[in-house]
Amino acid sequence: MHQMINLTFINRIFSLTTIFCFLLIIYGCSNKKEEILITDNWVRSTPPGETVGAAYLTMKSNRDLTLVSIDSPAADSIEIHSMIMENGIMKMRQMDNLNLKAGESVKLEPNGFHLMLFDLKHPLVSGQNVTFNLHFKDPQGKIINESISSPISDSKE
Numbered sequence: 552m553h554q555m556i557n558l559t560f561i562n563r564i565f566s567l568t569t570i571f572c573f574l575l576i577i578y579g580c581s582n583k584k585e586e587i588l589i590t591d592n593w594v595r596s597t598p599p600g601e602t603v604g605a606a607y608l609t610m611k612s613n614r615d616l617t618l619v620s621i622d623s624p625a626a627d628s629i630e631i632h633s634m635i636m637e638n639g640i641m642k643m644r645q646m647d648n649l650n651l652k653a654g655e656s657v658k659l660e661p662n663g664f665h666l667m668l669f670d671l672k673h674p675l676v677s678g679q680n681v682t683f684n685l686h687f688k689d690p691q692g693k694i695i696n697e698s699i700s701s702p703i704s705d706s707k708e
Contacts, residue, residue, distance in 0.1 A: 586613040587651075587687065591658075592701040594668075596677040604668035604675050606683065606701060611656045616687040616695065618649040625681045627670035634662055651687070675703045 592608035604626065610618070621629040631646040641662070649664065651657050659665045666683075668675075675681065680700045687695040 587611070587616070587685075587695065587697050589685075589697065589699050592683075592699055594675055594681045594701045594703045595661075596703050596705050597671065597675040599674050601674065602669070602671050604671055605661075606666040606668060606681070607659045607661065608666075608699070608701065609656050609658045610651055610685075612651045612653060612687075614653045614689065616651045616689055618651065618685060619688045619694075620686045621666060621683055622686075623668065623681055623683045625672055625675070626668035627672070628668075629683075630667045630669065631664070632667050633664050648688075677703050677705050679703045 588611045590609045590611075592606070594606045595604060597604050606629075618631065621631070623629060631649050632643050633646055634641055634643050636642075645667075646664075649657065657664065680702055682698065682700050685697045685699065687697070689695060
């Protein structure tokens, strides 16, 4: 009789442990955090009196997203730009947004995609940082916000 009670008790503990583990797995999957990895971010320094600046970074997301806008306390407006070579002439174009494909890196760098900062509120001094708020939209229209602090430098180090 005593051995039967021990087996019943052990079976109940095993069942409860199994249910608990199952619930943990479900909870972990349902709370999957949006991951936008931002690396290699930096801002080019500007001389005193300059009102326009440029910022660069690399972005990677775990799902399809669109970068729809950027703001910063350092500038009145920020635009996404592309640079292309056309008939031997480098041309810069403003873009409404920038698509990120799941798992693929998008690099914003000199002579390519980049951010243009307009109406700077102060010079961008090497050794300081600029805060940016990046606003992404997922395919369902949900907005995802990411804030970063980017070092100011004379060039990419």
